[in-house]
Amino acid sequence: MTTPLLIRPAEPGDTDAIWSILEPVIRAGETYALPRDGSREAMLAYWFAPANQVFVALDGGRVLGTYMLKANQQGGGAHVANAGFMTHADAVGRGIARAMGRHAIEGATRQGFLAMQFNFVVASNTRAVALWESLGFSRIARLPEAFRHPSLGLVDALVMHRKLGADDAS
């Protein structure tokens, strides 16, 4: 990445750009457990669920990534964060997911979350697994044959977890 990314909360004017990121990821069906034929309306409603904080990453004014942050559970489980990340197909490999991951870790820590958990990282998505491991996440479970990949068939999914601490709020 040559220019610094700007990461800020999503605004109503970002909706088209966010959908241009979500749609190819959802249609491909290789990394997210979402219906491949999900409508724009339904999938944006999922991404912008009332409990979600949605962010966008911009490079030179163009939205190239989006992520959402929320509590992974309610009630007695609300001190563990969850997040989901998508990068524009044109911008993969430029560090955008990594920058969003760091932003999510910092934001969740500042908000008082004690840990972050990803419930369903498709094991064949090796780029994502490596990224999260490089940001301090551990694989704490392998869900056997939990995901039907469109070309690979049934593959495992991983639960990944990371504690959050004072050092993460910088």
Next chain:
Amino acid sequence: MTTPLLIRPAEPGDTDAIWSILEPVIRAGETYALPRDGSREAMLAYWFAPANQVFVALDGGRVLGTYMLKANQQGGGAHVANAGFMTHADAVGRGIARAMGRHAIEGATRQGFLAMQFNFVVASNTRAVALWESLGFSRIARLPEAFRHPSLGLVDALVMHRKLGADDAS
């Protein structure tokens, strides 16, 4: 259990009885990651979410248990079932949860689910852990300090998993 339980889909007339089961479990906050002060309306909406199949277990015409069955994920993850179970406080230890668990396993198998996963079994809920293990579930992850128990403090939660097969559809 001396009399056989009847387990059937929930009907509108069951709502008060279901709430009489849910409310003390939610207020206690010891086993479900739900807000202890959640309103009747919000918690029934959670239990009766559009994707959920809700059942009740009756003994002598009285509703003593309820469970919900659904896909654990959408899209490529929709072949794995999830379920949640609650037994009336007056009826714990009478085999109602076990009967509902068997019913859920049979129903999920008949519907074509390939496995069932519980995402968040509070580890201190040893009765539930033992029940699910006796019905063939394995602990596939321990989520560290994932649940804030009202008297025990931070305790682990377990992910439990069971494959479903032809033998389960009886």
